[in-house]
Amino acid sequence: MGTPVNIIVGSHVWVEDPDVAWIDGQVLKITGNDAEIEKTNGKKVTANLSKIYPKDMEAPAGGVDDMTKLSYLHEPGVLQNLKTRYELNEIYTYTGNILIAINPFQRLPHLYDGHMMQQYKGAPLGELSPHVFAVADVAYRAMINEGKSNSILVSGESGAGKTETTKMLMRYLAFLGGRAAKTEGRTVEQQVLESNPVLEAFGNAKTVRNNNSR
Numbered sequence: 001m002g003t004p005v006n007i008i009v010g011s012h013v014w015v016e017d018p019d020v021a022w023i024d025g026q027v028l029k030i031t032g033n034d035a036e037i038e039k040t041n042g043k044k045v046t047a048n049l050s051k052i053y054p055k056d057m058e059a060p061a062g063g064v065d066d067m068t069k070l071s072y073l074h075e076p077g078v079l080q081n082l083k084t085r086y087e088l089n090e091i092y093t094y095t096g097n098i099l100i101a102i103n104p105f106q107r108l109p110h111l112y113d114g115h116m117m118q119q120y121k122g123a124p125l126g127e128l129s130p131h132v133f134a135v136a137d138v139a140y141r142a143m144i145n146e147g148k149s150n151s152i153l154v155s156g157e158s159g160a161g162k163t164e165t166t167k168m169l170m171r172y173l174a175f176l177g178g179r180a181a182k183t184e185g186r187t188v189e190q191q192v193l194e195s196n197p198v199l200e201a202f203g204n205a206k207t208v209r210n211n212n213s214r
């Protein structure tokens with residue numbers, strides 16, 4: 001993937017591992033196309049040079065909020081960055097203007113409160129920390145400015161968090177657009193959000209990864 005990088009004796013690299021997907025280590029010896037690597041768990045392994053990837057030793061300790069800032073855009077580099085951020089409860093990361101969300105499997109209420117929504121209102125993408133509200137804000141503004149419908153694509157495997165993400169997108173869009181008008185004493189925001197259980201009932205079946213089949 002990407003430009004070939006010189007791997008020499010002493011290079012810090014990523015090598016595939018059956019238990020943890022990728023593990024880092026240092027090249028001890030190169031013989032032909034094979035490199036002998038001492039992994040950080042102390043074990044040694046031999047791998048083909050085409051299967052190992054350079055590790056960025058200068059990567060910031062807390063990761064980067066946009067993966068286009070990574071020195072190496074290979075799989076272990078991307079996964080390492082997401083893992084580093086996830087451990088700090090930073091579940092959102094950009095890759096350019098695409099947002100990657102990792103399921104936190106715990107409530108993070110501070111991420112979605114009214115204060116947060118207020119902050120993201122009108123803020124250019126990339127100015128604040130990566131967030132689903134930022135994506136909604138850009139989509140909403142493009143719709144208003146261009147006078148055309150807009151869509152937001154939410155994809156991921158079962159249990160990845162698409163339904164939760166969509167709920168947050170709807171909440172934010174309702175917050176932007178539907179606060180003033182009222183029908184039968186309820187705001188558009190309330191009404192849109194109340195439609196969630198109905199949509200869920202039609203769209204969701206229980207799967208092995210996810211039981212929200214309400």
Ligand SMILES: Nc1ncnc2c1ncn2[C@@H]1O[C@H](COP(=O)(O)OP(=O)(O)OP(=O)(O)O)[C@@H](O)[C@H]1O
Pocket residue numbers: 103104105106107108156157158159160161162163164165204207209210212
């Ligand atoms: N941003 C989040 N904050 C807190 N919990 C979350 C978040 N995203 C997902 N979860 C948790 O993960 C569970 C599964 O997420 P969700 O239902 O959104 O997945 P999905 O991608 O829609 O799955 P499926 O394709 O099976 O419908 C949720 O019920 C919730 O407990």
